[in-house]
Amino acid sequence: MIITPHMLVGAAIGSQSPNLWIAFCLxxxxxxLIDILPHWDYLDDINFEGSSLKKIALDFILGSGLILIFAWSYNQMIVIMMAAILGALLPDFLVTLSSLVKNKYLRSFCLFHHKVHFFKGLSFWQGLPVTLLVMLAAITFLLRVWG
Ligand SMILES: [Zn+2]
Incomplete structure:
Protein backbone atom coordinates (compact mmCIF):
# COMPACT_ATOMS: atom_id res chain seq x y z
CA MET A 1 0.00 0.00 0.00
CA ILE A 2 1.20 3.52 -0.60
CA ILE A 3 2.42 5.75 2.24
CA THR A 4 -0.67 7.94 2.83
CA PRO A 5 -3.07 5.18 3.97
CA HIS A 6 -0.39 3.73 6.27
CA MET A 7 0.14 7.17 7.81
CA LEU A 8 -3.59 7.83 8.29
CA VAL A 9 -4.20 4.44 9.90
CA GLY A 10 -1.15 5.01 12.12
CA ALA A 11 -2.58 8.37 13.19
CA ALA A 12 -5.96 6.78 13.95
CA ILE A 13 -4.27 4.07 16.03
CA GLY A 14 -2.13 6.62 17.85
CA SER A 15 -5.17 8.71 18.67
CA GLN A 16 -6.52 5.82 20.76
CA SER A 17 -3.30 4.37 22.20
CA PRO A 18 -2.40 4.71 25.88
CA ASN A 19 1.36 5.09 25.30
CA LEU A 20 4.16 5.37 22.74
CA TRP A 21 5.19 1.72 22.68
CA ILE A 22 1.73 0.27 22.25
CA ALA A 23 1.09 2.86 19.53
CA PHE A 24 4.34 1.98 17.76
CA CYS A 25 3.71 -1.79 17.92
CA LEU A 26 0.11 -1.47 16.74
CA LEU A 33 -2.75 -5.98 7.88
CA ILE A 34 -3.17 -3.21 5.30
CA ASP A 35 -0.58 -4.74 2.96
CA ILE A 36 -2.61 -7.97 2.86
CA LEU A 37 -5.49 -6.11 1.19
CA PRO A 38 -5.61 -6.07 -2.64
CA HIS A 39 -4.11 -2.76 -3.71
CA TRP A 40 -2.04 -0.90 -6.26
CA ASP A 41 1.43 0.08 -5.10
CA TYR A 42 4.20 2.09 -6.74
CA LEU A 43 6.55 0.98 -3.96
CA ASP A 44 6.79 -2.51 -5.49
CA ASP A 45 9.16 -1.40 -8.21
CA ILE A 46 10.92 1.43 -6.45
CA ASN A 47 14.29 2.71 -7.55
CA PHE A 48 16.35 5.60 -6.38
CA GLU A 49 15.89 7.77 -9.42
CA GLY A 50 14.07 11.05 -9.55
CA SER A 51 10.61 9.77 -10.48
CA SER A 52 10.44 7.30 -7.59
CA LEU A 53 11.72 9.85 -5.11
CA LYS A 54 9.13 12.36 -6.35
CA LYS A 55 6.33 9.82 -5.85
CA ILE A 56 7.53 9.04 -2.32
CA ALA A 57 7.87 12.73 -1.47
CA LEU A 58 4.40 13.60 -2.85
CA ASP A 59 2.84 10.62 -1.08
CA PHE A 60 4.49 11.56 2.22
CA ILE A 61 3.46 15.22 1.86
CA LEU A 62 -0.13 14.18 1.05
CA GLY A 63 -0.24 11.92 4.12
CA SER A 64 1.27 14.60 6.36
CA GLY A 65 -1.16 17.22 5.05
CA LEU A 66 -4.20 15.00 5.61
CA ILE A 67 -3.02 14.20 9.13
CA LEU A 68 -2.56 17.89 9.87
CA ILE A 69 -6.10 18.56 8.66
CA PHE A 70 -7.92 15.63 10.24
CA ALA A 71 -5.88 15.21 13.43
CA TRP A 72 -5.63 18.89 14.30
CA SER A 73 -7.74 18.47 17.44
CA TYR A 74 -5.43 15.76 18.82
CA ASN A 75 -2.63 18.17 19.73
CA GLN A 76 -2.04 16.50 23.12
CA MET A 77 -1.75 13.09 21.44
CA ILE A 78 0.64 14.13 18.68
CA VAL A 79 3.72 12.34 20.09
CA ILE A 80 1.83 9.07 20.51
CA MET A 81 0.33 9.50 17.04
CA MET A 82 3.81 10.08 15.61
CA ALA A 83 5.00 6.84 17.24
CA ALA A 84 2.15 4.91 15.60
CA ILE A 85 2.84 6.56 12.23
CA LEU A 86 6.54 5.66 12.50
CA GLY A 87 5.56 2.07 13.31
CA ALA A 88 3.18 2.01 10.36
CA LEU A 89 5.92 3.23 7.98
CA LEU A 90 8.81 1.19 9.42
CA PRO A 91 8.26 -2.03 7.41
CA ASP A 92 8.46 -0.26 4.03
CA PHE A 93 11.44 1.76 5.24
CA LEU A 94 13.24 -1.47 6.15
CA VAL A 95 12.38 -3.00 2.78
CA THR A 96 13.79 0.07 1.05
CA LEU A 97 16.87 -0.02 3.29
CA SER A 98 17.45 -3.67 2.42
CA SER A 99 17.88 -2.76 -1.23
CA LEU A 100 20.77 -0.48 -0.20
CA VAL A 101 22.33 -2.49 2.63
CA LYS A 102 23.03 -6.21 2.43
CA ASN A 103 22.08 -7.70 5.78
CA LYS A 104 20.70 -11.16 6.55
CA TYR A 105 18.17 -9.83 9.09
CA LEU A 106 16.87 -7.25 6.65
CA ARG A 107 16.70 -9.95 3.98
CA SER A 108 14.63 -12.19 6.30
CA PHE A 109 12.37 -9.27 7.10
CA CYS A 110 11.89 -8.55 3.39
CA LEU A 111 10.92 -12.17 2.73
CA PHE A 112 8.33 -11.98 5.51
CA HIS A 113 7.02 -8.65 4.18
CA HIS A 114 6.83 -10.13 0.69
CA LYS A 115 4.87 -13.16 1.93
CA VAL A 116 2.16 -11.11 3.62
CA HIS A 117 2.09 -8.42 0.93
CA PHE A 118 -0.50 -8.52 -1.82
CA PHE A 119 1.53 -8.85 -5.02
CA LYS A 120 -0.94 -9.35 -7.82
CA GLY A 121 -0.03 -6.32 -9.88
CA LEU A 122 -3.36 -4.51 -9.74
CA SER A 123 -3.63 -1.42 -11.86
CA PHE A 124 -4.02 1.97 -10.22
CA TRP A 125 -7.77 1.99 -10.92
CA GLN A 126 -8.26 -1.59 -9.71
CA GLY A 127 -6.46 -0.85 -6.45
CA LEU A 128 -7.90 2.60 -5.85
CA PRO A 129 -11.19 1.56 -4.14
CA VAL A 130 -9.46 -0.35 -1.32
CA THR A 131 -6.90 2.42 -0.88
CA LEU A 132 -9.65 5.04 -0.62
CA LEU A 133 -11.68 2.83 1.71
CA VAL A 134 -8.74 2.44 4.11
CA MET A 135 -8.08 6.18 4.03
CA LEU A 136 -11.77 7.01 4.53
CA ALA A 137 -12.03 4.60 7.48
CA ALA A 138 -8.99 6.17 9.16
CA ILE A 139 -10.22 9.73 8.53
CA THR A 140 -13.69 8.82 9.81
CA PHE A 141 -12.08 7.39 12.92
CA LEU A 142 -9.97 10.52 13.42
CA LEU A 143 -13.05 12.71 13.07
CA ARG A 144 -14.76 10.66 15.80
CA VAL A 145 -17.79 10.16 13.59
CA TRP A 146 -18.86 7.20 15.73
CA GLY A 147 -18.72 9.11 18.98
ZN1 LIG B 1 4.59 -2.73 3.06
Missing amino acids: GVVSHF
Missing part, protein backbone atom coordinates in the same frame (compact mmCIF):
# COMPACT_ATOMS: atom_id res chain seq x y z
CA GLY A 27 1.35 0.78 13.96
CA VAL A 28 3.72 -1.95 12.77
CA VAL A 29 0.95 -4.57 12.95
CA SER A 30 -1.39 -2.28 11.00
CA HIS A 31 1.16 -2.05 8.20
CA PHE A 32 1.04 -5.78 7.54
